[in-house]
Each structure stands twice: as structure tokens, then as C-alpha cells.
Amino acid sequence: MAVEFLKMKWANAINEVVIGATKQDGGSRSSVIKVGGQTTLPYLSDEGSIPNPPVIAYEIWDATPGDWSEVLKEPFGNCLGKPVEWAKKCVNEFKADLLCLRLMGAHSDYGNNSAEKEAEVVKDILKAVDKPLIIIGCGDDEKDNLVLPKCAEAAKGERCLIGSALQDNYKTLAASCLADGHNIIAESPIDINIAKQLNILISDMGLSQDRIVINPTIGALGYGLEYAYSIMERGRLSALNGDKMLAMPYVCFVGYESWRAKEAKALEKEFPEWGNEKDRGIAWEMVTATALLQAGADILVMRHPKAVGEVQKTINKLLEK
Amino acid sequence: MALSGLDIYKHLAKTNCRECGFPTCLAFAMALAKKQTSLDKCTHVSDEAKMRLESAALPPIRLIKIGSGEKVVELGNETVMFRHEEKFHHPAAIGFLLEDSLEENKLKEKLEKINKLRFERVGQLIEVNVVAVKQTKDDNNFINKVKLASQSTDLALMLMSGSVNALTKSLEILKDKKPIIYSANKTNFEDFAKLAKEFSCNIVVSAENLEELADLSGKVSSLGAADIILDTGIRPLAKKIADFTQLRRLSLLRNFRPYGYPNIAFIEESDLFRELSVASSLLAKYANILILRNIESWEVLSLLTLRQNIYTDPQKPLQVEPKIYPVGTPDEKSPILVTTNFSLTYYTVLSEVESSKISSYIMAVDTEGMSVLTAWAAEKFTAEVIAKTLEKQNAKDVVKHNQLVIPGYVAAMSGDLEEKSNWKILVGPREAAGITNFLRNLG
Numbered sequence: 001m002a003v004e005f006l007k008m009k010w011a012n013a014i015n016e017v018v019i020g021a022t023k024q025d026g027g028s029r030s031s032v033i034k035v036g037g038q039t040t041l042p043y044l045s046d047e048g049s050i051p052n053p054p055v056i057a058y059e060i061w062d063a064t065p066g067d068w069s070e071v072l073k074e075p076f077g078n079c080l081g082k083p084v085e086w087a088k089k090c091v092n093e094f095k096a097d098l099l100c101l102r103l104m105g106a107h108s109d110y111g112n113n114s115a116e117k118e119a120e121v122v123k124d125i126l127k128a129v130d131k132p133l134i135i136i137g138c139g140d141d142e143k144d145n146l147v148l149p150k151c152a153e154a155a156k157g158e159r160c161l162i163g164s165a166l167q168d169n170y171k172t173l174a175a176s177c178l179a180d181g182h183n184i185i186a187e188s189p190i191d192i193n194i195a196k197q198l199n200i201l202i203s204d205m206g207l208s209q210d211r212i213v214i215n216p217t218i219g220a221l222g223y224g225l226e227y228a229y230s231i232m233e234r235g236r237l238s239a240l241n242g243d244k245m246l247a248m249p250y251v252c253f254v255g256y257e258s259w260r261a262k263e264a265k266a267l268e269k270e271f272p273e274w275g276n277e278k279d280r281g282i283a284w285e286m287v288t289a290t291a292l293l294q295a296g297a298d299i300l301v302m303r304h305p306k307a308v309g310e311v312q313k314t315i316n317k318l319l320e321k
Numbered sequence: 322m323a324l325s326g327l328d329i330y331k332h333l334a335k336t337n338c339r340e341c342g343f344p345t346c347l348a349f350a351m352a353l354a355k356k357q358t359s360l361d362k363c364t365h366v367s368d369e370a371k372m373r374l375e376s377a378a379l380p381p382i383r384l385i386k387i388g389s390g391e392k393v394v395e396l397g398n399e400t401v402m403f404r405h406e407e408k409f410h411h412p413a414a415i416g417f418l419l420e421d422s423l424e425e426n427k428l429k430e431k432l433e434k435i436n437k438l439r440f441e442r443v444g445q446l447i448e449v450n451v452v453a454v455k456q457t458k459d460d461n462n463f464i465n466k467v468k469l470a471s472q473s474t475d476l477a478l479m480l481m482s483g484s485v486n487a488l489t490k491s492l493e494i495l496k497d498k499k500p501i502i503y504s505a506n507k508t509n510f511e512d513f514a515k516l517a518k519e520f521s522c523n524i525v526v527s528a529e530n531l532e533e534l535a536d537l538s539g540k541v542s543s544l545g546a547a548d549i550i551l552d553t554g555i556r557p558l559a560k561k562i563a564d565f566t567q568l569r570r571l572s573l574l575r576n577f578r579p580y581g582y583p584n585i586a587f588i589e590e591s592d593l594f595r596e597l598s599v600a601s602s603l604l605a606k607y608a609n610i611l612i613l614r615n616i617e618s619w620e621v622l623s624l625l626t627l628r629q630n631i632y633t634d635p636q637k638p639l640q641v642e643p644k645i646y647p648v649g650t651p652d653e654k655s656p657i658l659v660t661t662n663f664s665l666t667y668y669t670v671l672s673e674v675e676s677s678k679i680s681s682y683i684m685a686v687d688t689e690g691m692s693v694l695t696a697w698a699a700e701k702f703t704a705e706v707i708a709k710t711l712e713k714q715n716a717k718d719v720v721k722h723n724q725l726v727i728p729g730y731v732a733a734m735s736g737d738l739e740e741k742s743n744w745k746i747l748v749g750p751r752e753a754a755g756i757t758n759f760l761r762n763l764g
Contacts, residue, residue, distance in 0.1 A: 001532055221623065227635075263622065275620075275622065279619050283623045290601040
């Protein structure tokens, strides 16, 4: 039977954001990462183009994580707490193309490092590895406003992706990214209207739309994943339909959220019916990422190398023609 | 897709005869669209128009039931492409493929393992649904293994066989269990459709491509088998997503009948992580039945949790009844903690209080299913609301002290709440994970 298939064509493309700068562009990275640029819903390759596959960034800290489970700590061995070693391990051993440095060391719970000290960490990592870098603050707004500008300056010209700008705290970071040639992460609390508003505010400061990435704020599998999932789908549909102020790629902090879940951490001896904790923790991170890919995630910030490897395989499968 | 009054009007005879009781055909059409009258009131409508209108009134994706008794599962009758548009209605069934070459004790062992794959999450029971038995040897062996399976599990059964004889005998044994027949294809569909009709069971229709599938599902349906499940075969993940997207789009947006049925996907990956990845992707993108090869608890827990997430009603977050819940065996001296009535929040707090082994009370405040921070921002979880809830739930009679533990995230309301409630406020941890330590250090 001849069937007339229903192929969707969309008015608008998602913005293409370039992370990292090579020597040619005034940086020192060996390669750059491009995200976004697609003109179709997730993985419907025959309805539009997907020029850049989603990418996975390894999350590294400049402090020793206090509450990571043994399963999560194991692959990094004695690199935890040594950001340069940690970064090298991810690039050399795990073949990371992109790193995400979380500046936890600046937090009062983790050493309360000065902005200058954090800027040194950024410099050291840029020197030690040649992959593009995402830089994330410690989550304390006041401290981040001191630390992030120093780090942006230290990475001037490297076209990092830096976050997070919030609705009530975006000016300092936006000005910094503008001055030092970086991209910015605009974070909204699972709210499409705030996401859009924040993109407008940041654009109004002069940062072009192709230098903004949306962090829609996600929940882990079983912990509100579906809220982010639907917010991302709604945003993506609006963007493809022509809303330029939502046409930014998405970054999702999958590792951070999923390894907090009880199901990712609890030991088998506590919950024998849940199966072994090693595979379960990895699965929790992997499924969270896998589901968000279907909602349109462009950058997944993840932790466990096994979960990263599996999600990379899925990305490859999704892009097969 | 419901027809509008104007869509219906186009098919009417436009006589304005008034025999139906309405002044014009248009008025009649409008009333039909609102389901205030029925088409049989019109004596002039042609048979063809009648057929079209009746078929348009059917749900675009047929609702089918698999299994029997308490374990019956409804599938299909989906109405939207994206869950935020309304919701995904009928959670995908998850099952396992077992070959009949398994020795009896092995088969039994596996079925016992499958039966145990049920978990409680945020107050809901989540469990697997289907066992598929596949014929790889002679008919008698298959029939025996099917019999064994039906004695060993209450889950819905799927009979995978190419033999009409094996199927007929199995179906006679399983009569009231409403099994699924797998599957009608281009060479056997006449015999298989007859079987499905005779035993009024569900039948999978398999084809190698979507065009052939449309053709075949139409033929099987015209032979009287009504409860069809669509199978586009073993295909790479990207193609499978494209297939399922077309099935749903054409049935919902074009009311294309041959695709108006639930679908099924077999995950042919031996590695657990690969199997879970493919199943998770397809669960998000429209699969109605997912059949796995492996039986592994952490894998199934992850997949069932994803199903629970994707199929939650976006307009109605899961909530618990707002009241004071005893945890353990609390008495009048036990601590009382306040949180919101969002299921996820409540059950997270509950599980931490339980693991502290300190008997306590949890008071769930009606925040319309919002979490602590969201509810606080939306002014559903304020000093005033909490003070009122304390009064309404007679908290003063439940415990004889007057100390209330509030979530660390709303520490800012302590003073205000003390004033409004006359309770002494203790600020608890921000994250539920800190509750155990908090409670242990309290007394």
C-alpha cells in the first residue's frame, strides 16, 4: 500500500555554538566542539539536518568530592582532588573531547578558595590538556560573582562555556563572557518562560545568541526527570517553529543529578531486590542521559566513564542513517 | 482526532429536512460534534458517509487489553505526540522473551525471577507485564512450555510460533488468559487472523517495512481480527524511532486506520547496558510493548522508573493526602517533621526517616503537589499555610511537645512561623539525605 508519510519541516534552526578556540582563533585548543545547528526534532534525520552530534563532557572538580559513592570514585583513583591529574586522565585514558570543571574549591564547604587560586586552577588545566573547557561555579552566587570573572579572564580567548547565569544574577557573568570571548550558560528553574526571558536579557547586554546555551535544570531518573523532559521538548518545538530566543542548545548536568539519587548510591546489601550497586549507579546515570537525548539535550555533563561510553554508543546509533 | 461540526456537515445530505429535530443540517452537525445527538437520527445520510463518520468517531489508536485478571494491561488510545500536550495515557508494557528450548526447571527459575520484578516507588507499584514464549523446537514441546509458563506466572503471555497447530492447541489451554499471538506476516496472515478471531485474542502483525505493514494490518483487520499490535521488525534504533514516530503521527494526525494500533519492539541486544539504552530510547519515543532478553533487576528497575516518569500526567503531579503520617511507632514525644504533599518529596523524606529508625511523624502540607522550593516560591508553602495545617490536623493532640522540624530550604520562615503557630521551629537539613543524621542528633 502506498502510504503518504508525514514529514515535518521547520522554520528555524537551533543556533550553532562553538566551544573552544584553536591557535588560529586566538586560543590554544587542539580542536573545537560545535553543538546545535539542527533543523529537526531529536534524531529524525530524514526530516532535517543534524550537523553536530550531542557531546558528552566529563565533570571534574578542583576539590575532593565529599559524598561521591565508591562506585563513582573508583575509576578516578587517586586523581580526585587533583584537578590537573583528573583532567589528564579523562582526556588521555577516557578519551574525553570536552571537560567541565566545577569550581567546588571556592565553596565554603570545600576550602573556600580565593578567586585568584581558582583562576590558577583554570590556567593549569588549560596548560595540561588541549580540549575545550566548560567552567561552572560552586553554586554560591556571591562567591561565583568573584570567582568566575577571574577565571574567565584567566581563560581569555579560549572560548570556554561558562556558567551559570541566573535570572537575578546574570550581569556579572555576561559582562565577563563578553569581555573575554566566552560562551555563557543561562540557567532557568525548569521554566520555559524564564529561560526565554534570561536569553533576552543576556542578548540585550550584547552577547550574541550563538554564544548562549540553555541549562533547563534537570531532575534525575525517578526524581523529576519528566519535568525537564517536557520543558525541553516544549522549548525545542518553539525554537524550531521560529522562536529565536529559545533556539539555543541545551546543556544537562546529568552526572550531578543522577548520582544523588538513592537508587544510584544505595548498596545492594541495603536493597537486595535492586541488584548490584555498581551497574545500578551507572545505569541510573546512563538512563537519565539517554532519556534527555530524546528531549533534545546537546551537551551532557557526566561522571562515570562506563556511563559515558554507553551513552556515546547510543548517540552513534541514533545518528546512523 | 475528533471531527468538527463543519467536517461532519460536509458528509451530510444537506436537505435541511428537520426530521432529526434540528432546524438545519449544520445545526445537527454541530450537535453531533458535541456528541449531543447520534447519527442514526438522520435518515438521509449515505452508507459511505456513515462509515466515514463512524470510523472518525473511533479513537485514532485502538485501545487493546493484554493479559487477564488483576494483571490485565491496557495499551494504545494515545492522543498526543508530546506528553506536555496532554499526557501519555497507557504505560508501555515491558516483558521478556523466553525460548522453549529451556529445560523445565530453567524456565521455571526464570519465570520466578520475572514474577519478582515489582518495585514500590513514590507510593506506586511498578512491575513488568509480559512473558513471550518462543518456539524453537517441535509443537509438543512448545505447548508444554506454554502450559508451564501459564501455571508459573500471572503475567500476560505472548505465543511466538509459526505453527498453526501449536498455536491452536496452546490457545485452547490458555482460553481465558487473552494471550497475544505472534505473528501474522504476509504468508500466514489468513490462518493467523482466523485464529485471533476464533479465540478473540490479540495478534501481532509483522512486516519488513511500513508500507507492507499498512497493507497487512488492513487485511488482518478485514478478516475479523480486531485487536492488532504492529511490529516493524528488527531495525536499527534510529529507524525504529522513525517508524514509531510515523505510526503515531499518521494515526493521530491523519486518522490513518491501518496504523491505529499499539506497537511492539523486540530489543535484540545481549549486553545489559545496550539493551537498557535501546529500550529507554524507545520507551520515550512511542513504544507500547518492549520485549527484553535479559532478566536483571537493576536494569528493570531503571526502565520501570523511566516508564513511571514518562507516563506521569504533566498536569497532575503525583500527590499524597495532606495529613500527619506516623512512621514506625511514634508516641507523643516523637519528632514531627513538615514537608509538602508532592509524592516525590514526601516519599524521599519518608524513606530517610525510616532509615533513621527513629519513630517520627511527617506532616504533609497541601501544596498541590509542588516540591518544597517550588511551593515556597509559589506561596503554597508559607508560614501561614503551615500554621493552618498544624491546626487543621490537630498536631497539638498528636504530640505533647511543641517542636516542629521544617526543611532547611525554608529556614527563612522560622521566625514568622513561630509567631503564627506558637510552635518552636527547628530548622532541618536542606536535602532529605541529611535527615537521618539530623534525627539521630536531635534527642
